[in-house]
Amino acid sequence: MMDEVNKLSNVLDTLQAVLPTEHFLPLHEPLFRGNENKYVKECIDTGWVSSVGKFVDRFEEDLAAYTGVKRAVAVANGTSALHICLILAGVKPEDEVLVPALTFIATANAVVYCQAVPHFVDSCYETLGLDPDKLRDYLREIAEIKNGACYNRKTGRRISAVVPMHTFGHPVDMDKVNALAEEYHLVVVEDCAESIGSFYKGKHTGNFGLVSAMSFNGNKTITTGGGGAVLTNDDDMGKLAKHLTTQAKIPHKWEFRHDMVGYNYRMPNINAALGCAQLEELPEFLAKKRALAEKYRKVFEGNESVDFFIEPDFAKSNYWFNALLLKPELAHMRDRLLALLNDSNIMSRPIWNLMYTLEMYKDCPRMECSTAEDVGRRLVNIPSSVVLGE
Template identity: 65%
Template sequence: MTKRFSVQQVVDALRVVLPAKAEQVPLHEPVFAGNEWLYVKECLDTGWVSSVGRYVDRFEQMLREYTGVKHAVAVVNGTAALHICLKLVDVQPGDEVLVPALTFVATANAVHYCGAVPHFVDSSLETLGLDPGKLEAYLREIVDVRPDGCWNKETGRRIKAVVPMHTFGHPVDLDALVDVCQRYRLELVEDAAESLGSYYKGRHTGNWGRVSALSFNGNKIVTTGGGGAILTNDESLGKLAKHLTTTAKVPHAWAFWHDQVGYNYRLPNINAALGCAQLENLPTFVERKRSLLHAYQAAFAGVEGVQIFREPSFAKSNYWLHTLLLDEEYADFRDELLEAANSAGIQARPAWTLMHRLPMYAQCPRMDLSVAEQLERRIVNIPSSANLEANHGEA
């Protein structure tokens, strides 16, 4: 029997899961159901609202305890966190940094802030993130590995680092990527902006990179309004991260002495207070999102031409954004589906425009990106808020 694809059938399946009376169902909205009001009010009552205060310290401690990473430095947003991560591993102007073409623009922008050049690499159908096997085969052809690093034979530039992004919360194959980094003398910097609450082989993301970056934007699983964090298991880098993000000011009771160019990137206490309350509920948020997966799977069980993306076998994902994957033969229906869903009050969106298609990055080096280009045509993100949990049990 020939498969048939119906946009209306997909929209109807979404309606089965989503609140029937809601005029608009957002793609992802924060849930404030804990101590947010209490903690933020304390900041207002005491006047401790800026970048010094007990909630900043507590937020960093909670991040360390939850992720198992030894050092956490809270900053103003995820892009700032990634920028400092690249500085910490000594990315220099003119270096190349390997980043997925399928990512949010901040990943490439952070490279550009360092004066470095994004070098775009392909994705995996299994993870939606960077493909270590395809990357290794590509590097084997284009680089020279020398005592002073990895050098691109085609451009003459040093390739300093690789930045995998855990797409929609799904971890990339980190063991395989670590092997590639060791073989080609590359620094590993995890863009874990979307993967707070996600685990690779039982260990939280952010533990494989020499440094890693988190985001707490308003649409993330945990939010501080804005906000981000730098994670590292390297004590010296943890101290340097805090120093650089505090304008490189040498501690003193009254004197203003800065020993290098620093950045005013520290997270305000009032934002950290919000984050502390959110982190208290993170396990519940993850459980609800994984329960929402079951509801979507049941609703789409009989829908032809589309599938709900599932975490790779080696991972436990936070399912930050639930993802529909259209069959390749029906990829041309993507925009019609987006129009129909949004017209029905169901916010849905495509994947990001691939980085090499953006005007400022069109001339950057890149490998064959056929999988990323395929995924760009096929991905539709659907409502994923933790308050949509439907009590269908644990995934």
């Protein structure tokens, strides 16, 4: 036991050698050094603080230009973005949607908002995201194609979509996901909540599904305070996303006309103003976050207690959250490491509880998830703020 405690102390010593620990270090704090004050003040001075204003339009245009998609629609948060994406993907009540067991709860919750059923699948060590190879083997066992649609033989329900989530900004192998989706007639909805500034084979995440969802929560690489976006390369999908997220209101000078059940998912202008300023700073943010990740990689190289998680070969990650994986033989010491780091002014936390371990999702269909379970026992997130890369 003493040898194991010493190994954990070594992790702390290594972090303290590269981090300023005279005050408590959060996992990820926002950085406002650009035009944030100027743009927000303009909103206040002009009175355009709500869901209409020039910064909403500009943020959507700038975001689309940066990511390379045809259309971006700014919304209230990443969860609402994902909800709209699933509606656009044609997910119907009682459908099953394939989502990682190892993900933030919003991925599963958005499926339930559509009155559909999350079907949990395993992750892989290479990306921490959905494992397309293992999923293909699983679908060969439980799925059948009828009338051009995929069905679960065991439940009789249609499996309509698959939602790869780019964990901590590390892109999933989207070529394999798309090949799998084509084989099994599934719609791909990318959960890009954590991956602004991440690229798969040279192309920004969010370009590989029919629709994609982003988040700009306060702890994301760039923030609008609270906010998200729907991305798509389909112009009609983009128009429909804008319509649905603005209460499905038909433009008119004075009348309130609505032609669908819509949602009040609009991003306020004052939040979009923050987003415009943050997007201007994004290249610098990414450079500093990657510099921090490289610093971590070097100091933990050859460490006998933990491995620092690095991006897959086919991707360039934003390293939103940096992660350590305890050696398998030290997995039982994870909570002791978390206590040690947090007590030493270094915020750390475990990865999310697997979705099927939560009460409301315990009876949902799932495949064997041994990799997700192993990662869940061993992963610890460590401080990842932009300023730490300076």
